[in-house]
Amino acid sequence: xxxxxxxxxxxxxxxxxxxxxxxxxxxxxxxxxxxxxxxx
Amino acid sequence: xxxxxxxxxxxxxxxxxxxxxxxxxxxxxxxxxxxxxxxxxxxxxxxxxxxxxxxxxxxxxxxxxxxxxxxxxxxxxxxxxxxxxxxxxxxxxxxxxxxxxxxxxxxxxxxxxxxxxxxxxxxxxxxxxxxxxxxxxxxxxxxxxxxxxxxxxxxxxxxxxxxxxxxxxxxxxxxxxxxxxxxxxxxxxxxxxxxxxxxxxxxxxxxxxxx
Numbered sequence: 001x002x003x004x005x006x007x008x009x010x011x012x013x014x015x016x017x018x019x020x021x022x023x024x025x026x027x028x029x030x031x032x033x034x035x036x037x038x039x040x
Numbered sequence: 041x042x043x044x045x046x047x048x049x050x051x052x053x054x055x056x057x058x059x060x061x062x063x064x065x066x067x068x069x070x071x072x073x074x075x076x077x078x079x080x081x082x083x084x085x086x087x088x089x090x091x092x093x094x095x096x097x098x099x100x101x102x103x104x105x106x107x108x109x110x111x112x113x114x115x116x117x118x119x120x121x122x123x124x125x126x127x128x129x130x131x132x133x134x135x136x137x138x139x140x141x142x143x144x145x146x147x148x149x150x151x152x153x154x155x156x157x158x159x160x161x162x163x164x165x166x167x168x169x170x171x172x173x174x175x176x177x178x179x180x181x182x183x184x185x186x187x188x189x190x191x192x193x194x195x196x197x198x199x200x201x202x203x204x205x206x207x208x209x210x211x212x213x214x215x216x217x218x219x220x221x222x223x224x225x226x227x228x229x230x231x232x233x234x235x236x237x238x239x240x241x242x243x244x245x246x247x248x249x250x251x
Contacts, residue, residue, distance in 0.1 A: 001055070002055060002056065005051075005052045005055050005056055006056065008048070008052060008066075008070075009052050009056060009058070009062075009066050011069070011073070012049070012065070012066045012067075012068075012069030012070045012073065013062075013065055013066060013069055014069070015069035015070075015072045015073050016065045016066070016068045016069030016072065017069075018072075019068065019069070019072050022108040022109065030114040030172045030174045030175055031042065031068065031071060031118075031174065032174045033068065033174060033175050034061060034064035034065045034068050035061065035064075036061050036064075036065060037065060037068065
């Protein structure tokens with residue numbers, strides 16, 4: 001199970017990083033960005 | 041969806057002994073994945089029901105890709121965001137097909153394209169990128185990078201529209217894809233204007249606060 005969680009965590013982190021480099025979220029909702037991803 | 045992503049992120053973080061910041065990053069990324077899957081799934085489902093799956097997906101992606109660089113108005117609710125995006129994608133994909141079959145004249149896609157892309161380019165040059173309090177853009181290099189990205193995406197869309205219109209002379213389906221692209225571009229640039237921001241904020245006030 002830990003291996004599976006690790007994969008989900010890795011994929012989610014890549015997605016979070018991808019979203020962080022954009023101007024905003026890709027649909028009409030913008031959740032608050034985690035502090036470590038902020039690049040203002 | 042937001043609670044689901046937070047719940048899964050919490051479970052993963054407890055199991056792998058991550059700190060709260062890493063948990064927040066996982067929840068943020070998971071929400072992006074869940075929203076993407078939900079939007080594509082619902083757009084395809086409703087697209088098939090209304091006979092416009094390809095047009096609806098193209099419209100939805102044309103908004104999303106440009107939005108990544110240009111920014112724009114946001115809804116304060118994830119559900120309202122999903123509903124607004126879906127209704128717009130399906131309704132205007134359907135309108136693209138109707139326009140294609142009602143107006144066969146060659147000037148129609150040329151006229152629609154010239155007017156729409158002129159409006160979109162002017163809005164983009166004047167306003168991109170538009171940020172949000174939850175994701176402010178303060179540094180000049182990032183603003184410039186987003187601006188350049190917006191222009192590159194819009195140049196790609198302009199070329200793609202020309203290509204679809206030229207092929208669409210013989211095959212009308214391609215013309216309907218061209219119109220869908222135009223409606224996506226127009227909607228995205230509209231959300232960058234004060235009027236678009238006012239519309240979404242009014243939708244927020246009237247539909248969410250009432251609940």
